[in-house]
Amino acid sequence: MKKIKTSLIVLSILLVAAIITLPLIEYFKKPKLTERKDFAIENIADIDSIFLVNRAGENTLLRKQADGRWTVNNQFNAAPDKIERLLKTMNKLEAKNPVSQAAQQRIVNDLAVSGIKVQAFMKNGDTKTYYVGGQTADEMGTFMYMDGSTIPFVVHIPGFRGYLTPRYSVNPLDWRDKAIFATPVDKLAAVQVTYPDTAQKSFQLVKDAANNFTVKQNGAAAAATKQEFAKLYAAQFNNITFEAYLSGYSKSFVDSLQHAKPKAIVAITRNDGSTATLRIYYKPVTSDTKSLYDDKGNMLVYDSDNYFALIDGSPELITVQDYIFRHVLKSYRDFVKQ
Numbered sequence: 001m002k003k004i005k006t007s008l009i010v011l012s013i014l015l016v017a018a019i020i021t022l023p024l025i026e027y028f029k030k031p032k033l034t035e036r037k038d039f040a041i042e043n044i045a046d047i048d049s050i051f052l053v054n055r056a057g058e059n060t061l062l063r064k065q066a067d068g069r070w071t072v073n074n075q076f077n078a079a080p081d082k083i084e085r086l087l088k089t090m091n092k093l094e095a096k097n098p099v100s101q102a103a104q105q106r107i108v109n110d111l112a113v114s115g116i117k118v119q120a121f122m123k124n125g126d127t128k129t130y131y132v133g134g135q136t137a138d139e140m141g142t143f144m145y146m147d148g149s150t151i152p153f154v155v156h157i158p159g160f161r162g163y164l165t166p167r168y169s170v171n172p173l174d175w176r177d178k179a180i181f182a183t184p185v186d187k188l189a190a191v192q193v194t195y196p197d198t199a200q201k202s203f204q205l206v207k208d209a210a211n212n213f214t215v216k217q218n219g220a221a222a223a224a225t226k227q228e229f230a231k232l233y234a235a236q237f238n239n240i241t242f243e244a245y246l247s248g249y250s251k252s253f254v255d256s257l258q259h260a261k262p263k264a265i266v267a268i269t270r271n272d273g274s275t276a277t278l279r280i281y282y283k284p285v286t287s288d289t290k291s292l293y294d295d296k297g298n299m300l301v302y303d304s305d306n307y308f309a310l311i312d313g314s315p316e317l318i319t320v321q322d323y324i325f326r327h328v329l330k331s332y333r334d335f336v337k338q
Contacts, residue, residue, distance in 0.1 A: 036149040037095035039130055041120060044087040051119040055112070058170040062086075076314075077177040089167050090120065092160075095153040096141050107143050107152050110134060115145075116168045135163030173245050173316070180278050180311060180320075181240040186211075187271050188234055193329065194265040203332035205230055215335035224337035233335075236327060237268055242309060242318040254317050257281055258310060264329055277312040280320060280329075 041047065053059035061073050062083065070078035099107050115131040122128070133143035133152070141154040142164040157164065169175070192204040204216045213230035215222045260281060267277040283303040309320045 035098075035151065036146040037098075037153050039090075039093035039095060039144060039146060039153075039155055041090045041128060044091045046123045047087065047090070047120050048123050049121045050086070050090075051117075051121070052168055052170045053117050054114070054170050060170055060172045060175055062175060072172050072175045076172075077179070078175050079177045082175055086167055089157065089164060092157045093144075093155055093164075094158055095144075096156045097154050099143065099152045099154060104151055107133065108145070111143065111145055111152065116165070116170055118168060132165055132168045134165060139163050173247075176245075178241040178243075179239065180242055180309075181237040181266075181268055181276055183268060183270055183276070184238045185231070185235045188237055188268060189271050190269040191234060191237065192265075192267045192269075194267075195263070196261050196265075197263075201331040201333075203330075203335060205234065205335065207234070213335075215332060217332045222332075222336045225335055226337045230335055233327075233330065240324065240328065242311075242320045243306065244319050246308075246317045246319060249317050254310070254315065257308060257317070263307065266328060278320075279310045279312070280325065281308040281310075283308045283319065 047064065049061060049063040051059065051061050062078055063071050063074060065071060070080070070083045072078045111131050111133045115133045118130050118132055120128045129147035131145040131147075131152075133145070135142055136154055140161060140163070141156045143152055144155040145152040155164070188207060190204060190206045193202060195201045200217075202217065206214050206216060208214065212227060213225055213234065215225045215230065258279075262279040262281050264280045265277065266280065267275060269275050283306050285303055305322050306319045307322065307325070309318050311318070
């Protein structure tokens with residue numbers, strides 16, 4: 001069954017353009033098709049994967065894993081809140097009214113050109129397919145078409161004011177989890193923060209079998225470590241996120257940044273030996289920088305609120321916020337008990 005389901009998904013990816021346009025055109029050529037408006041999926045727990053694709057070939061595969069996590073394109077973790085919102089949307093969809101006969105051809109054309117095809121693959125092998133278009137004039141409904149229907153419908157969620165198209169994004173980045181570090185303290189073995197320009201600030205925080213921490217520098221342990229401070233510090237690695245993906249920078253810029261000296265390198269090691277590393281870089285002041293001057297009135301060279309950053313193993317350039325990372329970028333002396 002799993003092989004069949006995977007084959008269906010792969011086939012969908014290979015036939016990106018055709019699966020958006022051809023079914024819509026062919027269905028509307030046939031005069032005696034069954035009218036369908038059963039958009040809602042009653043038991044969302046049975047959804048195994050969701051494939052979203054548009055005519056331009058942009059697509060995202062969301063797949064539920066055995067441990068309950070959802071992944072994006074079989075590679076990255078999906079943001080739990082966004083998955084939850086999509087599933088609740090698919091559960092609560094309700095056809096408000098059919099599109100008027102006068103507007104049907106226009107809506108069909110719009111769906112064929114710019115609609116999003118949605119395929120929900122169920123555990124039992126069933127598939128539900130429908131197309132999501134734009135919003136109605138009052139922005140209180142969304143044009144949708146159920147595969148096999150005769151006409152499109154205006155669809156909404158009772159009690160929700162707005163349209164639903166943005167919830168079906170085909171951009172994989174919109175679904176990616178923004179967590180950089182998501183390791184609870186009981187699964188955390190060590191944290192290492194390296195400052196290439198100020199080595200005396202660099203440190204490693206290591207947890208022992210008794211769940212106590214020792215701060216080290218260049219492999220040498222401090223005589224005494226501030227335990228409460230260290231434990232509070234380590235606990236924040238359960239949920240440290242970044243602000244946003246940056247799509248306006250070229251690959252050559254990102255490549256050059258990877259070879260530049262970072263402001264800091266933050267790395268964690270988990271109990272199972274796996275690691276996660278973030279490299280933080282100064283971000284030059286730009287037109288969207290909030291603070292242009294320092295406390296003395298001097299013009300800033302670097303953004304004081306945000307940094308560039310790169311996660312090891314991920315090619316995307318991201319930004320991280322100073323108000324979050326000022327609590328991460330501590331110094332060796334902060335942990336040493338006097």
